[in-house]
Amino acid sequence: MSGALEPERPHTELSHEPPVLAGSRLTKFYGGVAALERVSLEIPPGEVIGVVGANGAGKSTLLNLLTGAIRPDDGEVYVGGRPMNGQSPAAFAHAGVARTFQKLRLFPSLTILENVCVAMPSTERWSLRSALLRGRSEVGREEDERARGLALLRLVGLEDRAKHLIGNLTYGQRRLVELARALAREASVVLLDEPAAGMNANEERQLCDVLIRINQARHLALLIVEHRWALLRRMAHRALWLSDGRVVQEGAPESVFAAILDSAGVITR
Amino acid sequence: MSYLLTQLGNGLMLGCMYGLIAVGFSLVYGVARLMNFAHGEFFMVGAYGALFSAELPLWRWGNGAGATMFWTLVISVLVSAASGALVSVLVERLAYRRIRRVSRTATFLVAVGASILLQQIGFKVFSASPRGFPDVCTPVVVAAPTLSGWLQPSAGLPCEVAVTSQLQAVALSPSGTSAVTFVVLAFAVWGALFFVLRTDTGLAIRAVSIDEKSARSVGIRPQPAIVITFAVGGALAGIAGFLWSLRYGGVQPLMGFIPGVKAFVAAVIGGVGSVTGALVGGLLLGLLETLSFAYLPGEVSGYRDAVTLLLLLVFLLIRPLGLLGRQFGEAA
């Protein structure tokens, strides 16, 4: 890989608090096939961890387990030290886990701003009365959410498109909207599934800049599943190599990439 | 003791009839992911088809020797199967083909529309008064729940279908009728199972049900498989219609609605998409109804339909896949 520019990896000292997200001996079967076997990992606050491996090695399955989209057949997921034992994806979100998807899953019937604002942790629980009457407090909260939403869109450079539907956005822009939606959760960890897939060079650079700035400003932990090693070289503190549902190697990105190269398993294009 | 036996016999036969209708509904849902609410109408069309063939002057009932009786029955079964299949294929071609891939809700509403249309045509062509096989059959007041129903504030309110009547098949003694029904049912059930589980066409239909794109990738054309499924489903429902009217009489345009709903229940209980499931579900339902009708006190048995639907609700909540069904992934 070219790795031309010197990787200015964000240096944050890793604190001793409980990991924002952890999985121990996670196992998942589909029919006769073990998609994931006894995979364990821990993500301390503020750390950026890259997950690499061939298609079908279990990367997306791991990500779905860590976000509650699917339930493990064995093993346990901990968010902020608390076991989640099969709670709903919404419970994971409220506990501080946000995510994006490999195949874009934005909401077609909502505007871009609505896509971002709908993910905001609504402190006040909905009630029919507030929905219909929309008193002063309700309108105030909506204004506040709109402002925070616009700020996030400004961060990814799409503030002027707030009213548009996702139909007339380019692929890269949609990826950035999905990122803004994940950040709207104000979560302690964001899991990204191939965020740079299909992005051109400057979109990729813009994505990297946003992630680095957010990681440092909000001490936000990131788990990035990605084939493009260049992106991980710039950002990741640690890398994890998954193959055939098992962790083959874990450690500094360079050592993991080196291990992949000399195993003659040239994984990535 | 013999009362129990006859009730079990009746239950089995009623169950097989529900099963035959359920097989068609289940297969169609499997291969086209479509809840064919018009399926009950093919049952009605089959009954009229058999009625029409039985009234042909050259095959008068009862005047010829046993042979004429035999040939009349064979012709009636064939005509009822053919008319059921024909209408089923027509409904697929005209109502479902284009809309099916576009929207599930619209497809369902088209199914309801087709069902109402067939009932209305039935009323206009065959008139509302029920007809039995060319024998005396107690007349029953019948009218259709008109489309706009209570929309008309002033006009006469539509009235509900009364309980179907009992047939006194003069030419065929009750035991004769049940013998014939049993033979035809056995043949139809065996035919359905053989067709789906043993023939190449059956294999193609099952492949399309599981994964249409994968079926196309190995060279199976989905459209002919779907048309054949509709035809077979329609034929089985038609035969059930003929046998139902042979035993219970009351051939009228609305006769398909209630058995149709019962067949949906049977299909869900047995597990939508599996032929054996539909038959098992049908048998279960037939036995349950007949025994409850025979043994429960009079006024309670009035809740028969409610019990059947409650069974449906229970299965939907606890075991939506039914006894033998499997998860229908949206692989298509």
Place this chain on the structure above:
Amino acid sequence: MALLADYILTHLVYLSILVIFAAGVVVLYGLAGVFTLGHQGFMAIGAYFAAGIACLMPAGGSPILAAALLVASVIAGVGGAVAGGLLLTGPSVRLRGDYMALATLAFAEILVALIRNTEALGGMRGLDVASLLPRASGSARLPILGTYALASVAMAAGAVLAVQRLGRSRLGIALRALRDDELAARSMGLENRRARLISFTMGAGLCGLAGCLYAHFSGHVSPRDFGFVQGAMVLLYVVLGGSTAVGTVCAVAVVYFLDEGLKLRCFGLLTGGLGDALVNWKDAILAGLLIALLAWRPYGLLTANRLRSEP
């Protein structure tokens, strides 16, 4: 002249009852994305509750008592329907698409079958509703009819406005997100149980309200009024109206006008053979026309097919 006014006012009441009923279905199907075939069950609950309470009216009671009982019967009707709605929120979370449709259909048909078999509720023949508003005839009928029409139109407008506002509120946006992509919405923290609870309450409540008004105005309720076909027709209006409140109102108006028109031989224009045939084949023509309309515009007359909105 009075006859024409009577005809118009009567149909105006039935039209607004239908709009309120359809507004309830817009919330269930359009916002909550529930493929419902049992909403006529909620309306039946509303109607029979109203009829039951109306029977408590002592003959010749004072108008104040009548008004109080009227209000009580409406509240009871809506409350009963809401209870029915809450009953269905549990299964609605677990069941998807077609199976939810069958479950709601079973719910409504069980209800109707029970009503049809209990003598206390009038069984097959149904119940007469001692209408609390004196059924004056002749000259006094028009003002009464006028107040009824005014009240029902106001309620219909209120229902449509409420559904519209719900659609635009934060709760409405969350409901639409859940309908577009449930897993993605839940991964963003949208708890669909609470959202479904609210939308079922409002949807079932509106259907119950329609039931109450229908009971009081038509003076008679019977199981046949809440059949499977009536429910499917209202879902059809919602689909043709593009699952939006305003669109549905237009669809209701158009089809209602069509239905009346066919019945009155195109308002008297076609007399003789063709007219009779028209009336005779009315339901067949309407069914055929609606199939064609759906085939042409499956997501609503106004929404282009590209804009899929499907639960």
Place this chain on the structure above:
Amino acid sequence: MTSVLDLQEVTTRYGELAGIDRITLTVPEAACFPILGDNGAGKSTLLETIAGLSRPASGRILFNGRDITRLGAEDRGRLGIGIALEGRRLFSDLTVIENLRAAVLLLPRADRPSAIESAYEIFPQLRARSRQTAGTLSGGEQQMLALVRVLIRQPRLLLLDEPSLGLAPWLAKAILQRVWELTARRVTVIVAEPNTSVLPQTELTGCLLYRGKVVDVAPVPYLLSLDSAAIQTKLQLRPIDE
């Protein structure tokens, strides 16, 4: 080397995004032609368009010089085009033998038994599993069944969509080795496969897809060396509508 397959300005929409956009490509006879690219770059759409499972919006497809653009998947199957879909897509509730019987419905009745028998020669392990339902096979066995479902029809153009998906690299390599033996120098193979270590040899000529467009047709090692910046400059050379 005459060309087996010619694509001229073929465009297929897939949902809104991962389609293919005015692709022009020529695949030489009896070659193994890899297709590389990110997830969502249109690899599957391209293969499914060639197999006739997706209808192209515009452009023409020639197979041995004959225009097959309008032909459906079934007719292309008869002409000798076979595809193994991404993610195997077996008939999981049917047994192995039923999967094979379904796969040969296309052939004349007389040839079917011998075709099914040949499946067991390619992967003998499947014979012991023939009565088992496909869903309960191991990952490797499922991949073998998915491959023989196409191979037993002796296709002249074989399309493989990520055959190594979900398998350990050594297992994928072993299974595909059998396929390369059967097809070398006889059958044209187009394979979409990011894990280039499973390909028959390293010096193959293939093409790189980016957002539904062909970036370049060149030897695989060169294509692997292009990073997103290089792709950007390469595509700039050709008029692209971002």
